[in-house]
Amino acid sequence: MDDIGEIREIWRGEVGRALKSGRVVALLVLFMLFTGLALAGIGAVNYMVSKQEEQTLSNSQIDKAQLAKADEATRKRFVGLVFSNDEELTDALSAMPLLLLVVFKLATVFLPLFVALMGFDQISGEIGPRSIRFLVLRVKRSSIVMGKFVSQATLLAGLMAISTVVMVLVAKLLNSDFGWGSAFVALGKLLVAGLVSVIAYEALTTLCSALTRQSGVSLLLNVGLMFVIWFVSLISTFYRIPGADVEFGSLESLKSESYAAYLKYASVWTYNQDLLHPSATRFLSATMVHLGYGLVFLGLAHLVLRRRDI
Amino acid sequence: MTAAIELKGLSKHFGAKRAVNDVTLEVKEGDCYGLIGPNGAGKTTTFSMMCGYLFPTAGTVRVLGHDPAEPGVLKGKVGVLPQDAILPPTWPVGALLTYYGRLSNLSEPEKEARTALDRVALPETWAVPAGSLSHGMAKRVSMAQALMGAPPVVFLDEPTAGLDPKIAAAVRQIIRELKGKSTVVVSSHNLQELEELCDATAILDKGVLVTAGTVSDITGQTAEFRVQIAKGSPPLEEIRLLTGIKTAQLEAKGQVLVVHFDSSKAAPEEAITATVGLLAQRGVLILAVSRGKRLEERVLQLT
Numbered sequence: 285m286d287d288i289g290e291i292r293e294i295w296r297g298e299v300g301r302a303l304k305s306g307r308v309v310a311l312l313v314l315f316m317l318f319t320g321l322a323l324a325g326i327g328a329v330n331y332m333v334s335k336q337e338e339q340t341l342s343n344s345q346i347d348k349a350q351l352a353k354a355d356e357a358t359r360k361r362f363v364g365l366v367f368s369n370d371e372e373l374t375d376a377l378s379a380m381p382l383l384l385l386v387v388f389k390l391a392t393v394f395l396p397l398f399v400a401l402m403g404f405d406q407i408s409g410e411i412g413p414r415s416i417r418f419l420v421l422r423v424k425r426s427s428i429v430m431g432k433f434v435s436q437a438t439l440l441a442g443l444m445a446i447s448t449v450v451m452v453l454v455a456k457l458l459n460s461d462f463g464w465g466s467a468f469v470a471l472g473k474l475l476v477a478g479l480v481s482v483i484a485y486e487a488l489t490t491l492c493s494a495l496t497r498q499s500g501v502s503l504l505l506n507v508g509l510m511f512v513i514w515f516v517s518l519i520s521t522f523y524r525i526p527g528a529d530v531e532f533g534s535l536e537s538l539k540s541e542s543y544a545a546y547l548k549y550a551s552v553w554t555y556n557q558d559l560l561h562p563s564a565t566r567f568l569s570a571t572m573v574h575l576g577y578g579l580v581f582l583g584l585a586h587l588v589l590r591r592r593d594i
Numbered sequence: 595m596t597a598a599i600e601l602k603g604l605s606k607h608f609g610a611k612r613a614v615n616d617v618t619l620e621v622k623e624g625d626c627y628g629l630i631g632p633n634g635a636g637k638t639t640t641f642s643m644m645c646g647y648l649f650p651t652a653g654t655v656r657v658l659g660h661d662p663a664e665p666g667v668l669k670g671k672v673g674v675l676p677q678d679a680i681l682p683p684t685w686p687v688g689a690l691l692t693y694y695g696r697l698s699n700l701s702e703p704e705k706e707a708r709t710a711l712d713r714v715a716l717p718e719t720w721a722v723p724a725g726s727l728s729h730g731m732a733k734r735v736s737m738a739q740a741l742m743g744a745p746p747v748v749f750l751d752e753p754t755a756g757l758d759p760k761i762a763a764a765v766r767q768i769i770r771e772l773k774g775k776s777t778v779v780v781s782s783h784n785l786q787e788l789e790e791l792c793d794a795t796a797i798l799d800k801g802v803l804v805t806a807g808t809v810s811d812i813t814g815q816t817a818e819f820r821v822q823i824a825k826g827s828p829p830l831e832e833i834r835l836l837t838g839i840k841t842a843q844l845e846a847k848g849q850v851l852v853v854h855f856d857s858s859k860a861a862p863e864e865a866i867t868a869t870v871g872l873l874a875q876r877g878v879l880i881l882a883v884s885r886g887k888r889l890e891e892r893v894l895q896l897t
Contacts, residue, residue: 290697297693305684413680417647418739421672422697424665590665593648 287430290423294431299438311402312443318394319447322387323454330383330458367557369535376562380470381462384455388474391447392556395478396485396513398443400506403436403489405499407589412497416594425589433490433582440486444478477559484552484574485510487581494585494592513551520548552577597656598623598747598777599644604653606639613639615801616653621794626773628788628809629781630889631798632897637781638677640798641751644779645674657747668747670698673740677751677781680732683725687711687735690724691742700743710738715764730757737765741772748772751781766791789813789889799897813886819866820887821851826878836860836868 302308359382363374366389377385407428410416419428452471456462462470492506493499523542530536539545548554558570599621606614614636621627629637642648643655646662660667682690688707695703711717714734719727727735733756740748753769754762769791772778782788788795789809796806810816821828823844828851833842838860842853851873855865866883873880887895 293693293696297696300689301682301685410682414676414678415680415682417645417674417676417679418681418694418736419697420646421668421674422694423669426665591649593642 287424287427290427291431291434294423294427295434295438298432298435302435302439307402308439308443311398312446315391315398315443315447316450319387319391319451322390323383323451326383326386327454327458367560370557370561372563373557373561377560379466381455381459383458384451384462384470384474387451387455388448388478391451392478392481395444395482396488396510397507399436399440399482399485400489400492400503400510402440403432403486404493404503404506406432406436406490407493407585408496408499408502409493411494411594412499414594420594426586429490429494429582429586429589432493433486433585436489437483437486440482441479444482445475448475448478473560480559480571480574481556484577484581487578487585488513491581491585491588494589513553516547517551517553520545520551520554596623597621598625598658599627599779600654600656601640601644602654602656604640604643604655605651606636606643606648607651612801614643614798617796617798617801617803618653619796619803619806621777621779623777624774625793626769626778626780626791628792628795629779629798630785630788630795630893631804634800635798635897636801637798638751639801641677641749641779641781645672645676645749647676670700670743671745672747672749673742673745673776674749675733675736675740675751675753677755679736681724681727681735683723685724686721687716687724687727688720691735691739694739695742698743706742707738710742711735713741713768714738730761733757734761734765737768741768745776747777747779749779752783753780754782754784754787762787785888785890785893795889797893797896804896809889810886813889813892816857816862816886818852818854818887819862819869819883819885821853821869821873821883822881823849823851824879824881826873826876828873828878829876832872832876833869836865836872838865839869842869 356378360374360378362382363377363385364370366386367373367377407416410419410428416428423431448471452467452474455470456464456467488509489506492502492509495505496502522539523545524530524536524539525545526541526543528536528541552574555570555573558566559574561567561570597620601617601619604614604617605612617636617640629641631637639648643650644657644662646668649663655662657668658671662668662672685693688704688711691707691710692704695706700706708717708720711720714737716731716734716738719731719735724732724735733753737750737753740750750769754765757765766787769778769780773791773793780788780791792809794806794808795812797804797812805812827848828842828844830842830844833839833851833853838855838857840854840856842851844850845852851869853865853869855862860868862885866885870880870883
């Protein structure tokens with residue numbers, strides 16, 4: 285059996301076992317509850333704002349076209365605030381209902397945590413009780429790392445597919461002007477962006493799980509590193525790269541120049557929003573960065589497991 | 595006969611602790627080999643290095659000519675019953691063994707799994723989650739996974755520890771059946787069991803190899819025998835004059851006659867028959883004759 289065959293067998297076994305165990309169902313329910321709560325909360329706010337606008341419109345002499353224009357501008361500003369100031373991106377995202385965008389953004393913020401909760405013990409849970417000893421004589425350690433990673437990725441892809449379909453369906457139901465064609469396009473974009481965005485975090489979870497024999501420690505380490513990734517990205521947004529051209533009066537012009545701005549390249553989180561960018565170059569670059577981080581984390585996981593006593 | 599397993603200058607240190615220090619030994623193909631020693635002697639550490647679980651600090655291990663730490667080299671060639679590895683609790687036993695069979699690249703994994711479970715007399719556990727098994731049952735299932743596919747080398751770490759006498763006897767029978775078909779390495783505290791099962795043994799103490807060799811060499815079966823005296827005084831001087839006899843002395847307040855002989859001059863059966871014949875002629879009544887020391891005595895003497 286070659287390496288691919290070993291990985292395939294581990295994947296088959298692990299996915300089959302996970303689907304029969306309660307954890308995947310529990311996490312799916314948890315994720316759906318979270319999505320449902322976000323949909324309900326943001327949907328309610330959205331509904332109230334729309335009603336208020338309609339009422340204001342019916343009671344006043346304001347020009348409807350002018351109001352729609354102002355509304356569109358406000359919406360773009362909000363999308364820019366949630367995602368990015370990139371005009372091209374905000375224009376592209378404007379085709380999707382605000383509710384869907386905000387809920388998706390919230391979901392992607394919390395997805396790394398779900399990834400950690402789902403897979404923190406994928407390897408440490410085998411090293412601690414030493415059940416990994418039954419495996420290492422039969423398959424290469426690299427196949428264990430890859431097999432476990434692919435299993436987790438498959439389960440998460442399933443979970444994300446279900447929740448994204450629900451998100452889009454709810455958005456479709458609440459927004460009559462959101463047609464089926466647009467809904468399908470949005471579903472495809474969000475699903476691809478979501479799946480790519482978690483690759484690096486899945487690999488990080490695999491790495492943390494290979495580092496220690498105690499599952500609790502691997503979870504703490506995983507969450508800690510996720511915060512480091514977020515903080516590094518956040519700190520970099522407070523500054524602008526020295527010598528970079530900025531538009532006068534823009535948000536960027538208010539930031540002070542610092543080499544700390546380069547930290548954005550050290551965090552995979554920075555590239556998250558480009559996964560929804562209409563530019564193929566930006567999307568592919570962001571995808572490559574996510575894949576690159578994922579490969580680095582997986583490579584480290586392999587190195588760790590290959591050299592450690594089990 | 596070639597060596598199935600070779601350890602050369604093998605050491606394993608955990609920080610300042612030297613768990614195994616400069617161990618060199620050889621296990622011949624087809625032998626049943628015992629690893630003996632008190633707690634903390636380094637048996638399980640040595641065992642784990644032979645299986646590729648632990649990396650040696652120094653020295654080399656070769657199993658069937660391969661370094662067990664090399665990825666994938668022992669696939670399908672080695673079966674292991676690790677001492678303290680817990681079976682994944684959520685897997686049903688049958689599915690788990692079939693999964694292991696597939697990973698070992700067995701042609702009929704499910705059939706192999708069923709056969710192995712039958713062999714350890716646990717076919718009824720096929721659908722039972724591994725986490726629900728009793729200690730003894732889990733050990734037998736672990737034994738089953740080690741036997742799947744009839745690997746040429748089988749490592750069994752404490753195979754009968756914690757088992758009731760009937761099941762332990764069944765496990766010993768399985769090991770007996772493996773003799774000649776597979777090279778078996780058994781680690782155990784049950785010295786009577788090892789004496790009965792093993793062709794050769796290594797005695798470890800505080801991480802150091804005290805002695806290694808065939809069981810008969812270690813227990814002195816080819817150089818010593820004991821005669822339990824019921825009545826009478828053995829003629830020691832006359833016994834010493836018999837062909838091949840080197841020494842003869844009384845122990846246990848004159849109740850045991852211990853005779854050492856040179857096996858190159860007299861075969862064990864010749865030395866024993868001559869001595870017992872002389873004792874009978876002199877009217878000494880005998881209760882029993884045993885060759886060599888018990889392995890337990892020898893281990894206690896050496897460690």
